[in-house]
Amino acid sequence: MSLILTIASREFRTLFLSPMAWTILAILQFILAFLFLTQVEAFTSLQPKLASIEGAPGLTDIIVPPLFGNAAIILLLVTPLMTMRLICEERRNKTLSLLLSAPVSTIDIILGKYVGILGLMLLIIALITLMPLSLLGGGELDLGKLFANILALLLLVTAFTAIGLFMSCIAGHPTVAAMSTFGVLLLLWILDWTSGLTDQRSELFEYLSILRHFQNIQSGLISSVDVSYFLLFITTFIALSIRSLDNERLQK
Protein backbone atom coordinates (compact mmCIF):
# COMPACT_ATOMS: atom_id res chain seq x y z
CA MET A 1 0.00 0.00 0.00
CA SER A 2 2.77 2.44 0.94
CA LEU A 3 4.49 1.51 -2.32
CA ILE A 4 1.39 2.48 -4.29
CA LEU A 5 1.37 5.83 -2.53
CA THR A 6 5.09 6.31 -3.14
CA ILE A 7 4.65 5.78 -6.86
CA ALA A 8 1.44 7.83 -6.92
CA SER A 9 2.95 10.81 -5.12
CA ARG A 10 5.93 10.89 -7.44
CA GLU A 11 3.61 10.75 -10.44
CA PHE A 12 1.46 13.54 -9.04
CA ARG A 13 4.40 15.74 -8.14
CA THR A 14 6.05 15.24 -11.51
CA LEU A 15 2.88 16.49 -13.22
CA PHE A 16 3.28 19.77 -11.40
CA LEU A 17 7.00 20.02 -12.08
CA SER A 18 6.28 20.53 -15.76
CA PRO A 19 3.93 23.20 -17.13
CA MET A 20 1.57 20.37 -18.16
CA ALA A 21 -0.70 20.20 -15.13
CA TRP A 22 -0.75 23.96 -14.62
CA THR A 23 -1.66 24.62 -18.24
CA ILE A 24 -4.46 22.08 -18.23
CA LEU A 25 -5.89 23.35 -14.96
CA ALA A 26 -5.75 26.96 -16.13
CA ILE A 27 -7.32 26.37 -19.53
CA LEU A 28 -10.03 24.04 -18.22
CA GLN A 29 -10.93 26.49 -15.50
CA PHE A 30 -11.07 29.39 -17.93
CA ILE A 31 -13.31 27.64 -20.46
CA LEU A 32 -15.62 26.16 -17.85
CA ALA A 33 -15.89 29.45 -16.01
CA PHE A 34 -16.97 31.03 -19.27
CA LEU A 35 -19.61 28.34 -19.82
CA PHE A 36 -20.71 28.65 -16.22
CA LEU A 37 -21.21 32.39 -16.54
CA THR A 38 -23.24 31.97 -19.75
CA GLN A 39 -25.44 29.55 -17.89
CA VAL A 40 -25.88 31.95 -15.00
CA GLU A 41 -26.71 34.66 -17.51
CA ALA A 42 -29.33 32.41 -19.12
CA PHE A 43 -30.88 31.72 -15.75
CA THR A 44 -31.18 35.39 -14.81
CA SER A 45 -32.87 36.19 -18.11
CA LEU A 46 -35.26 33.25 -17.76
CA GLN A 47 -36.00 33.81 -14.09
CA PRO A 48 -39.11 36.03 -14.47
CA LYS A 49 -40.73 33.52 -16.87
CA LEU A 50 -39.83 30.54 -14.69
CA ALA A 51 -41.39 32.14 -11.64
CA SER A 52 -44.81 31.92 -13.23
CA ILE A 53 -44.58 28.24 -14.17
CA GLU A 54 -45.54 25.55 -11.71
CA GLY A 55 -42.78 22.95 -11.11
CA ALA A 56 -40.30 24.79 -13.31
CA PRO A 57 -36.65 23.75 -13.28
CA GLY A 58 -34.70 25.54 -10.57
CA LEU A 59 -31.27 27.09 -10.31
CA THR A 60 -29.49 23.76 -9.93
CA ASP A 61 -31.29 22.19 -12.88
CA ILE A 62 -30.40 24.99 -15.24
CA ILE A 63 -26.81 25.53 -14.23
CA VAL A 64 -25.27 22.33 -12.88
CA PRO A 65 -26.05 19.57 -15.44
CA PRO A 66 -24.95 21.64 -18.47
CA LEU A 67 -21.77 22.65 -16.66
CA PHE A 68 -20.87 19.07 -15.77
CA GLY A 69 -21.95 17.83 -19.19
CA ASN A 70 -19.62 20.30 -20.87
CA ALA A 71 -16.87 19.43 -18.44
CA ALA A 72 -17.31 15.77 -19.41
CA ILE A 73 -16.87 16.53 -23.10
CA ILE A 74 -13.82 18.70 -22.48
CA LEU A 75 -12.31 16.02 -20.24
CA LEU A 76 -12.91 13.50 -23.00
CA LEU A 77 -10.51 15.57 -25.06
CA VAL A 78 -8.05 16.28 -22.27
CA THR A 79 -7.77 12.92 -20.47
CA PRO A 80 -5.93 11.17 -23.33
CA LEU A 81 -3.30 13.90 -23.22
CA MET A 82 -2.76 13.42 -19.53
CA THR A 83 -2.70 9.62 -19.47
CA MET A 84 -0.62 9.06 -22.59
CA ARG A 85 2.70 9.40 -20.81
CA LEU A 86 1.97 7.18 -17.81
CA ILE A 87 3.72 3.95 -18.80
CA CYS A 88 4.73 4.81 -22.34
CA GLU A 89 7.14 7.55 -21.34
CA GLU A 90 8.72 5.40 -18.64
CA ARG A 91 9.36 2.75 -21.21
CA ARG A 92 10.84 5.22 -23.68
CA ASN A 93 13.05 6.89 -21.08
CA LYS A 94 14.10 3.45 -19.82
CA THR A 95 13.01 4.37 -16.31
CA LEU A 96 10.62 1.44 -16.27
CA SER A 97 13.48 -0.88 -15.34
CA LEU A 98 13.86 1.06 -12.10
CA LEU A 99 10.36 -0.05 -11.15
CA LEU A 100 10.70 -3.54 -12.60
CA SER A 101 13.90 -4.35 -10.71
CA ALA A 102 12.65 -2.85 -7.44
CA PRO A 103 10.73 -5.03 -4.98
CA VAL A 104 7.45 -3.74 -6.38
CA SER A 105 4.75 -5.82 -8.00
CA THR A 106 3.11 -4.95 -11.31
CA ILE A 107 -0.12 -4.32 -9.43
CA ASP A 108 1.63 -1.71 -7.27
CA ILE A 109 3.06 0.01 -10.33
CA ILE A 110 -0.24 0.20 -12.20
CA LEU A 111 -2.30 1.23 -9.18
CA GLY A 112 0.33 3.77 -8.15
CA LYS A 113 0.29 5.35 -11.58
CA TYR A 114 -3.51 5.30 -11.63
CA VAL A 115 -3.91 6.88 -8.21
CA GLY A 116 -1.29 9.50 -9.08
CA ILE A 117 -3.09 10.71 -12.19
CA LEU A 118 -6.47 10.45 -10.45
CA GLY A 119 -5.13 12.99 -7.97
CA LEU A 120 -4.99 15.55 -10.74
CA MET A 121 -8.46 14.53 -11.96
CA LEU A 122 -9.89 15.01 -8.47
CA LEU A 123 -8.34 18.43 -8.35
CA ILE A 124 -9.99 19.33 -11.65
CA ILE A 125 -13.39 18.11 -10.44
CA ALA A 126 -12.95 19.99 -7.17
CA LEU A 127 -12.23 23.20 -9.05
CA ILE A 128 -15.29 22.68 -11.25
CA THR A 129 -17.47 22.05 -8.20
CA LEU A 130 -16.35 25.31 -6.64
CA MET A 131 -18.19 27.22 -9.37
CA PRO A 132 -21.77 26.13 -8.57
CA LEU A 133 -20.89 26.22 -4.87
CA SER A 134 -20.15 29.92 -5.23
CA LEU A 135 -23.86 30.41 -5.96
CA LEU A 136 -24.63 29.44 -2.37
CA GLY A 137 -23.70 33.00 -1.50
CA GLY A 138 -26.80 34.38 -3.19
CA GLY A 139 -29.19 31.51 -3.69
CA GLU A 140 -30.08 27.95 -2.81
CA LEU A 141 -28.81 24.81 -4.45
CA ASP A 142 -30.23 21.31 -4.60
CA LEU A 143 -27.18 19.72 -2.99
CA GLY A 144 -28.38 16.20 -3.70
CA LYS A 145 -28.46 16.91 -7.41
CA LEU A 146 -25.08 18.59 -7.23
CA PHE A 147 -23.70 15.51 -5.50
CA ALA A 148 -25.16 13.29 -8.22
CA ASN A 149 -23.40 15.39 -10.84
CA ILE A 150 -20.11 15.26 -9.00
CA LEU A 151 -20.42 11.50 -8.65
CA ALA A 152 -21.27 11.13 -12.34
CA LEU A 153 -18.28 13.16 -13.44
CA LEU A 154 -16.01 11.35 -10.99
CA LEU A 155 -17.04 7.92 -12.25
CA LEU A 156 -16.78 9.06 -15.84
CA VAL A 157 -13.30 10.49 -15.40
CA THR A 158 -11.98 7.46 -13.50
CA ALA A 159 -13.23 5.33 -16.39
CA PHE A 160 -11.56 7.62 -18.95
CA THR A 161 -8.32 7.43 -17.00
CA ALA A 162 -8.44 3.65 -16.80
CA ILE A 163 -8.68 3.38 -20.59
CA GLY A 164 -5.92 5.95 -20.98
CA LEU A 165 -3.67 3.97 -18.65
CA PHE A 166 -4.26 0.78 -20.58
CA MET A 167 -3.54 2.45 -23.91
CA SER A 168 -0.36 3.89 -22.47
CA CYS A 169 0.68 0.36 -21.49
CA ILE A 170 0.25 -1.08 -24.95
CA ALA A 171 1.29 1.83 -27.16
CA GLY A 172 4.88 2.36 -28.19
CA HIS A 173 4.58 6.11 -28.49
CA PRO A 174 2.65 8.64 -26.35
CA THR A 175 0.91 10.14 -29.38
CA VAL A 176 -0.37 6.72 -30.39
CA ALA A 177 -1.61 6.16 -26.85
CA ALA A 178 -3.41 9.50 -26.86
CA MET A 179 -5.01 8.90 -30.25
CA SER A 180 -6.24 5.42 -29.40
CA THR A 181 -7.59 6.55 -26.04
CA PHE A 182 -9.41 9.40 -27.70
CA GLY A 183 -10.77 7.07 -30.38
CA VAL A 184 -12.13 4.55 -27.89
CA LEU A 185 -13.63 7.25 -25.68
CA LEU A 186 -15.32 9.00 -28.56
CA LEU A 187 -16.67 5.72 -29.89
CA LEU A 188 -18.12 4.85 -26.50
CA TRP A 189 -19.58 8.33 -26.28
CA ILE A 190 -21.40 8.22 -29.61
CA LEU A 191 -22.29 4.53 -29.52
CA ASP A 192 -25.98 5.02 -28.83
CA TRP A 193 -26.46 7.64 -31.51
CA THR A 194 -27.31 4.83 -33.88
CA SER A 195 -30.45 4.11 -31.88
CA GLY A 196 -31.83 7.45 -32.99
CA LEU A 197 -31.24 6.78 -36.68
CA THR A 198 -32.94 3.42 -37.10
CA ASP A 199 -36.14 2.10 -35.68
CA GLN A 200 -34.45 -0.92 -34.18
CA ARG A 201 -32.65 -0.01 -31.03
CA SER A 202 -29.66 -2.08 -30.10
CA GLU A 203 -29.83 -2.80 -26.42
CA LEU A 204 -26.20 -3.85 -26.37
CA PHE A 205 -25.03 -0.55 -27.83
CA GLU A 206 -27.27 1.32 -25.49
CA TYR A 207 -25.79 -0.52 -22.54
CA LEU A 208 -22.22 0.03 -23.71
CA SER A 209 -22.69 3.71 -24.34
CA ILE A 210 -20.85 5.61 -21.63
CA LEU A 211 -22.91 8.74 -22.26
CA ARG A 212 -26.19 7.14 -21.32
CA HIS A 213 -24.90 5.94 -17.95
CA PHE A 214 -23.36 9.30 -17.28
CA GLN A 215 -26.60 11.12 -18.01
CA ASN A 216 -28.59 8.69 -15.89
CA ILE A 217 -26.54 9.45 -12.82
CA GLN A 218 -26.39 13.13 -13.69
CA SER A 219 -30.18 13.34 -13.64
CA GLY A 220 -30.02 12.41 -9.98
CA LEU A 221 -30.99 8.79 -10.43
CA ILE A 222 -28.12 6.89 -8.87
CA SER A 223 -28.90 3.30 -9.77
CA SER A 224 -26.64 0.35 -9.13
CA VAL A 225 -26.80 -0.55 -12.85
CA ASP A 226 -25.04 2.63 -13.84
CA VAL A 227 -22.58 2.65 -10.98
CA SER A 228 -21.66 -0.98 -11.54
CA TYR A 229 -21.20 -0.26 -15.26
CA PHE A 230 -18.48 2.22 -14.38
CA LEU A 231 -16.92 0.03 -11.71
CA LEU A 232 -16.84 -2.91 -14.11
CA PHE A 233 -15.34 -0.70 -16.76
CA ILE A 234 -12.58 0.56 -14.48
CA THR A 235 -11.72 -2.87 -13.10
CA THR A 236 -11.53 -4.36 -16.57
CA PHE A 237 -9.07 -1.82 -17.88
CA ILE A 238 -6.95 -1.82 -14.73
CA ALA A 239 -6.73 -5.60 -14.93
CA LEU A 240 -5.81 -5.40 -18.60
CA SER A 241 -3.11 -2.85 -17.80
CA ILE A 242 -1.61 -5.09 -15.15
CA ARG A 243 -1.59 -8.00 -17.55
CA SER A 244 -0.04 -5.98 -20.29
CA LEU A 245 2.75 -4.76 -18.02
CA ASP A 246 3.33 -8.34 -16.87
CA ASN A 247 3.75 -9.33 -20.48
CA GLU A 248 6.44 -6.71 -20.84
CA ARG A 249 8.83 -9.17 -19.24
CA LEU A 250 7.89 -12.01 -21.54
CA GLN A 251 8.40 -10.40 -24.92
CA LYS A 252 10.15 -7.41 -26.26
Add this chain to the structure above:
Amino acid sequence: MTTLIEAEHLTRYYGKHCAVNDVSFTLAKGEVLGFLGANGAGKTTTMQMLCGNLAPSAGQITINGFDLLDQPKAAKRNLGYLPDTPPLYKELSVQEFLLYCARLHGVAKSSVTDAINRTKERCGLTEVAERLIVNLSKGFQQRVGIAQAILHNPEVIVLDEPTVGLDPIQIREIRTLIRELGQDHGVILSTHILTEVQESCSHVQIIHQGQLILNETIAGLNRQMDTGTLQITTRLVPDINSLLTLPGISSIETMSENRIKIHHSVIANPAEQIAEHIITAGWGLQELTPIKRSMEDIFISLTKEHREL
Protein backbone atom coordinates in the same frame (compact mmCIF):
# COMPACT_ATOMS: atom_id res chain seq x y z
CA MET B 1 31.28 -18.50 1.01
CA THR B 2 27.63 -17.71 0.46
CA THR B 3 26.28 -18.05 -3.02
CA LEU B 4 24.35 -14.94 -3.98
CA ILE B 5 23.34 -15.68 -7.54
CA GLU B 6 22.67 -19.02 -9.08
CA ALA B 7 21.74 -18.92 -12.72
CA GLU B 8 20.95 -22.25 -14.28
CA HIS B 9 20.60 -22.94 -17.98
CA LEU B 10 19.36 -19.49 -18.88
CA THR B 11 18.00 -19.29 -22.39
CA ARG B 12 16.27 -16.41 -24.05
CA TYR B 13 14.71 -16.19 -27.48
CA TYR B 14 13.59 -13.05 -29.27
CA GLY B 15 11.20 -14.55 -31.75
CA LYS B 16 13.33 -17.17 -33.50
CA HIS B 17 16.58 -15.44 -32.65
CA CYS B 18 18.37 -17.00 -29.71
CA ALA B 19 20.05 -14.21 -27.75
CA VAL B 20 21.23 -16.23 -24.78
CA ASN B 21 21.78 -19.94 -25.00
CA ASP B 22 22.09 -22.18 -21.95
CA VAL B 23 24.16 -19.90 -19.72
CA SER B 24 24.86 -21.09 -16.17
CA PHE B 25 27.00 -19.46 -13.52
CA THR B 26 27.16 -18.60 -9.84
CA LEU B 27 28.29 -15.56 -7.93
CA ALA B 28 29.48 -15.65 -4.34
CA LYS B 29 29.87 -12.93 -1.78
CA GLY B 30 33.09 -11.00 -2.22
CA GLU B 31 33.34 -11.69 -5.92
CA VAL B 32 33.37 -9.18 -8.72
CA LEU B 33 32.34 -10.92 -11.88
CA GLY B 34 33.20 -9.29 -15.18
CA PHE B 35 30.92 -10.06 -18.05
CA LEU B 36 32.72 -9.61 -21.32
CA GLY B 37 31.35 -9.78 -24.78
CA ALA B 38 31.18 -8.00 -28.09
CA ASN B 39 28.17 -5.87 -28.95
CA GLY B 40 25.06 -7.98 -29.24
CA ALA B 41 26.66 -10.97 -27.54
CA GLY B 42 23.86 -11.24 -24.98
CA LYS B 43 25.34 -9.37 -22.02
CA THR B 44 22.47 -6.97 -21.51
CA THR B 45 19.86 -9.65 -22.09
CA THR B 46 21.47 -11.80 -19.40
CA MET B 47 21.56 -8.89 -16.96
CA GLN B 48 17.96 -7.98 -17.66
CA MET B 49 16.98 -11.55 -16.89
CA LEU B 50 18.96 -11.50 -13.65
CA CYS B 51 17.13 -8.36 -12.56
CA GLY B 52 13.65 -9.48 -13.43
CA ASN B 53 13.21 -7.07 -16.32
CA LEU B 54 12.98 -9.92 -18.76
CA ALA B 55 11.63 -13.40 -18.23
CA PRO B 56 13.96 -16.15 -19.45
CA SER B 57 12.55 -18.53 -22.05
CA ALA B 58 14.03 -21.35 -19.99
CA GLY B 59 16.19 -21.66 -16.91
CA GLN B 60 16.12 -20.58 -13.32
CA ILE B 61 17.56 -17.69 -11.34
CA THR B 62 18.04 -17.71 -7.58
CA ILE B 63 19.13 -14.56 -5.81
CA ASN B 64 20.37 -14.92 -2.25
CA GLY B 65 18.29 -18.06 -1.91
CA PHE B 66 15.07 -16.61 -3.33
CA ASP B 67 13.75 -17.78 -6.66
CA LEU B 68 13.22 -14.77 -8.90
CA LEU B 69 10.02 -16.22 -10.34
CA ASP B 70 8.40 -17.57 -7.19
CA GLN B 71 9.40 -14.84 -4.73
CA PRO B 72 10.13 -11.82 -6.90
CA LYS B 73 9.79 -9.27 -4.11
CA ALA B 74 12.16 -11.03 -1.74
CA ALA B 75 14.65 -11.67 -4.53
CA LYS B 76 14.57 -8.09 -5.80
CA ARG B 77 15.06 -6.70 -2.31
CA ASN B 78 18.59 -8.13 -2.51
CA LEU B 79 19.26 -6.60 -5.87
CA GLY B 80 20.62 -3.31 -7.15
CA TYR B 81 20.60 -2.81 -10.88
CA LEU B 82 22.08 -0.19 -13.16
CA PRO B 83 20.80 -0.78 -16.71
CA ASP B 84 22.80 0.32 -19.76
CA THR B 85 20.82 3.57 -19.81
CA PRO B 86 20.61 4.88 -16.24
CA PRO B 87 16.91 5.01 -15.23
CA LEU B 88 16.60 8.59 -14.03
CA TYR B 89 13.62 10.86 -13.59
CA LYS B 90 15.32 13.90 -15.00
CA GLU B 91 12.87 16.45 -13.66
CA LEU B 92 13.75 15.54 -10.06
CA SER B 93 16.78 16.69 -8.12
CA VAL B 94 19.38 14.14 -7.09
CA GLN B 95 18.18 14.24 -3.49
CA GLU B 96 14.51 13.78 -4.46
CA PHE B 97 15.36 10.97 -6.84
CA LEU B 98 17.40 9.07 -4.26
CA LEU B 99 14.63 9.54 -1.71
CA TYR B 100 12.14 8.06 -4.16
CA CYS B 101 14.44 5.10 -4.84
CA ALA B 102 14.93 4.51 -1.12
CA ARG B 103 11.17 4.37 -0.60
CA LEU B 104 10.72 2.15 -3.62
CA HIS B 105 13.23 -0.32 -2.26
CA GLY B 106 11.62 -0.29 1.15
CA VAL B 107 14.51 1.25 3.06
CA ALA B 108 13.36 1.68 6.68
CA LYS B 109 12.19 5.23 7.42
CA SER B 110 14.72 5.73 10.21
CA SER B 111 17.69 4.87 8.02
CA VAL B 112 16.69 6.66 4.82
CA THR B 113 18.68 9.84 5.52
CA ASP B 114 21.74 7.83 6.51
CA ALA B 115 21.55 5.65 3.43
CA ILE B 116 21.20 8.64 1.12
CA ASN B 117 24.05 10.56 2.73
CA ARG B 118 26.34 7.55 2.66
CA THR B 119 25.58 6.84 -0.99
CA LYS B 120 26.01 10.46 -2.04
CA GLU B 121 29.41 10.48 -0.42
CA ARG B 122 30.43 7.20 -1.99
CA CYS B 123 29.47 8.33 -5.47
CA GLY B 124 30.70 11.90 -5.08
CA LEU B 125 27.26 13.44 -5.39
CA THR B 126 27.14 15.54 -2.21
CA GLU B 127 27.83 18.77 -4.04
CA VAL B 128 25.23 18.28 -6.75
CA ALA B 129 22.50 16.90 -4.47
CA GLU B 130 20.17 19.84 -4.94
CA ARG B 131 20.60 20.13 -8.69
CA LEU B 132 18.12 18.75 -11.19
CA ILE B 133 19.30 15.56 -12.82
CA VAL B 134 18.53 16.93 -16.28
CA ASN B 135 21.16 19.65 -15.78
CA LEU B 136 23.92 17.25 -14.76
CA SER B 137 26.63 16.08 -17.14
CA LYS B 138 26.51 12.54 -18.47
CA GLY B 139 29.19 11.43 -16.04
CA PHE B 140 27.26 12.69 -13.07
CA GLN B 141 24.06 11.13 -14.37
CA GLN B 142 25.91 7.84 -14.58
CA ARG B 143 26.96 8.28 -10.96
CA VAL B 144 23.40 8.92 -9.93
CA GLY B 145 22.56 5.68 -11.72
CA ILE B 146 25.19 3.82 -9.70
CA ALA B 147 24.01 5.54 -6.50
CA GLN B 148 20.51 4.30 -7.19
CA ALA B 149 21.80 0.74 -7.51
CA ILE B 150 23.76 0.67 -4.24
CA LEU B 151 21.48 2.90 -2.16
CA HIS B 152 19.59 0.15 -0.36
CA ASN B 153 22.77 -1.79 0.33
CA PRO B 154 21.75 -4.85 -1.69
CA GLU B 155 23.62 -8.14 -1.56
CA VAL B 156 23.91 -8.32 -5.32
CA ILE B 157 24.82 -5.36 -7.48
CA VAL B 158 24.43 -5.64 -11.22
CA LEU B 159 26.04 -2.92 -13.28
CA ASP B 160 25.61 -2.80 -17.02
CA GLU B 161 28.55 -0.91 -18.51
CA PRO B 162 29.03 1.37 -15.50
CA THR B 163 31.93 3.42 -16.84
CA VAL B 164 30.40 4.44 -20.16
CA GLY B 165 30.62 8.17 -20.71
CA LEU B 166 32.92 8.91 -17.80
CA ASP B 167 36.24 10.72 -18.02
CA PRO B 168 39.45 8.84 -17.10
CA ILE B 169 39.56 10.17 -13.55
CA GLN B 170 35.93 9.29 -12.91
CA ILE B 171 36.54 5.85 -14.43
CA ARG B 172 39.33 5.28 -11.94
CA GLU B 173 37.09 6.39 -9.08
CA ILE B 174 34.26 4.14 -10.19
CA ARG B 175 36.64 1.19 -10.51
CA THR B 176 37.87 1.79 -6.98
CA LEU B 177 34.25 2.00 -5.84
CA ILE B 178 33.46 -1.29 -7.56
CA ARG B 179 36.43 -3.01 -5.91
CA GLU B 180 35.28 -1.62 -2.57
CA LEU B 181 31.75 -2.83 -3.14
CA GLY B 182 33.09 -6.22 -4.12
CA GLN B 183 34.48 -6.76 -0.65
CA ASP B 184 31.16 -7.24 1.07
CA HIS B 185 28.70 -7.64 -1.81
CA GLY B 186 28.54 -9.69 -4.96
CA VAL B 187 29.02 -7.55 -8.02
CA ILE B 188 28.41 -8.34 -11.66
CA LEU B 189 29.52 -5.86 -14.21
CA SER B 190 29.31 -6.04 -17.94
CA THR B 191 31.68 -4.26 -20.22
CA HIS B 192 33.45 -4.56 -23.50
CA ILE B 193 36.49 -2.78 -22.13
CA LEU B 194 38.95 -5.50 -21.27
CA THR B 195 41.28 -3.57 -19.02
CA GLU B 196 38.29 -2.79 -16.85
CA VAL B 197 37.87 -6.47 -16.14
CA GLN B 198 41.57 -6.88 -15.43
CA GLU B 199 41.49 -3.98 -13.02
CA SER B 200 38.35 -4.43 -11.04
CA CYS B 201 37.17 -8.03 -11.30
CA SER B 202 38.01 -11.22 -9.50
CA HIS B 203 36.28 -13.46 -12.02
CA VAL B 204 35.65 -13.14 -15.71
CA GLN B 205 33.14 -14.62 -18.09
CA ILE B 206 33.19 -14.20 -21.80
CA ILE B 207 29.92 -14.51 -23.64
CA HIS B 208 29.83 -14.87 -27.37
CA GLN B 209 26.74 -15.21 -29.52
CA GLY B 210 24.70 -16.05 -26.48
CA GLN B 211 27.01 -18.76 -25.19
CA LEU B 212 29.37 -18.72 -22.29
CA ILE B 213 32.79 -19.56 -23.73
CA LEU B 214 34.99 -18.76 -20.75
CA ASN B 215 34.44 -18.82 -17.01
CA GLU B 216 37.67 -18.21 -15.12
CA THR B 217 39.19 -16.37 -12.22
CA ILE B 218 41.39 -13.45 -13.14
CA ALA B 219 44.38 -15.34 -11.77
CA GLY B 220 43.57 -18.29 -14.00
CA LEU B 221 43.18 -15.98 -16.93
CA ASN B 222 46.51 -14.33 -16.22
CA ARG B 223 48.07 -17.77 -16.16
CA GLN B 224 46.56 -18.44 -19.56
CA MET B 225 47.88 -15.16 -20.75
CA ASP B 226 51.38 -16.04 -19.70
CA THR B 227 51.65 -18.66 -22.39
CA GLY B 228 54.85 -17.16 -23.63
CA THR B 229 55.45 -15.88 -27.09
CA LEU B 230 58.77 -14.70 -28.42
CA GLN B 231 59.17 -12.66 -31.52
CA ILE B 232 62.44 -13.29 -33.31
CA THR B 233 64.01 -11.53 -36.26
CA THR B 234 67.04 -12.95 -37.99
CA ARG B 235 69.20 -11.78 -40.87
CA LEU B 236 69.03 -15.10 -42.72
CA VAL B 237 66.03 -17.38 -43.07
CA PRO B 238 65.93 -19.68 -40.03
CA ASP B 239 65.29 -23.40 -40.23
CA ILE B 240 62.04 -23.84 -38.39
CA ASN B 241 62.21 -27.61 -38.08
CA SER B 242 65.49 -27.52 -36.23
CA LEU B 243 64.11 -24.87 -33.84
CA LEU B 244 61.10 -27.04 -33.10
CA THR B 245 63.37 -29.75 -31.68
CA LEU B 246 64.34 -27.48 -28.79
CA PRO B 247 62.61 -28.33 -25.49
CA GLY B 248 59.67 -26.22 -24.36
CA ILE B 249 58.59 -24.92 -27.74
CA SER B 250 55.01 -25.65 -28.61
CA SER B 251 54.62 -24.07 -32.03
CA ILE B 252 56.24 -21.66 -34.44
CA GLU B 253 54.43 -19.12 -36.56
CA THR B 254 56.14 -17.61 -39.59
CA MET B 255 55.37 -13.93 -39.88
CA SER B 256 57.62 -13.15 -42.83
CA GLU B 257 60.80 -14.68 -44.24
CA ASN B 258 63.03 -13.36 -41.49
CA ARG B 259 60.58 -13.01 -38.67
CA ILE B 260 58.99 -15.78 -36.63
CA LYS B 261 56.87 -16.09 -33.52
CA ILE B 262 57.64 -18.89 -31.12
CA HIS B 263 54.99 -20.03 -28.66
CA HIS B 264 56.33 -21.79 -25.60
CA SER B 265 55.16 -22.91 -22.20
CA VAL B 266 55.76 -20.62 -19.27
CA ILE B 267 57.47 -23.12 -17.04
CA ALA B 268 60.41 -23.76 -19.31
CA ASN B 269 61.48 -20.51 -20.85
CA PRO B 270 63.57 -21.52 -23.82
CA ALA B 271 64.78 -18.02 -24.74
CA GLU B 272 68.37 -18.78 -23.86
CA GLN B 273 68.52 -22.04 -25.83
CA ILE B 274 66.88 -20.36 -28.80
CA ALA B 275 69.38 -17.54 -28.79
CA GLU B 276 72.29 -20.02 -28.53
CA HIS B 277 70.83 -22.17 -31.28
CA ILE B 278 70.43 -19.25 -33.66
CA ILE B 279 73.89 -17.92 -33.00
CA THR B 280 75.55 -21.32 -33.47
CA ALA B 281 73.62 -21.80 -36.69
CA GLY B 282 74.83 -18.37 -37.80
CA TRP B 283 71.43 -16.95 -38.86
CA GLY B 284 72.26 -13.59 -37.40
CA LEU B 285 70.01 -12.81 -34.44
CA GLN B 286 68.64 -9.30 -34.67
CA GLU B 287 65.71 -9.27 -32.31
CA LEU B 288 64.31 -11.45 -29.55
CA THR B 289 61.29 -9.91 -27.84
CA PRO B 290 58.94 -11.57 -25.39
CA ILE B 291 55.32 -10.75 -26.19
CA LYS B 292 52.81 -10.70 -23.38
CA ARG B 293 49.36 -11.69 -24.50
CA SER B 294 46.89 -9.06 -23.58
CA MET B 295 43.38 -9.86 -22.61
CA GLU B 296 42.37 -8.53 -25.98
CA ASP B 297 44.26 -11.39 -27.63
CA ILE B 298 42.58 -13.97 -25.47
CA PHE B 299 39.22 -12.45 -26.12
CA ILE B 300 39.77 -12.35 -29.85
CA SER B 301 41.26 -15.81 -30.04
CA LEU B 302 38.46 -17.27 -27.96
CA THR B 303 35.71 -15.67 -29.97
CA LYS B 304 37.45 -16.59 -33.20
CA GLU B 305 37.93 -20.20 -32.18
CA HIS B 306 34.29 -20.31 -31.42
CA ARG B 307 33.29 -18.96 -34.76
CA GLU B 308 35.31 -21.63 -36.50
CA LEU B 309 33.72 -24.44 -34.53
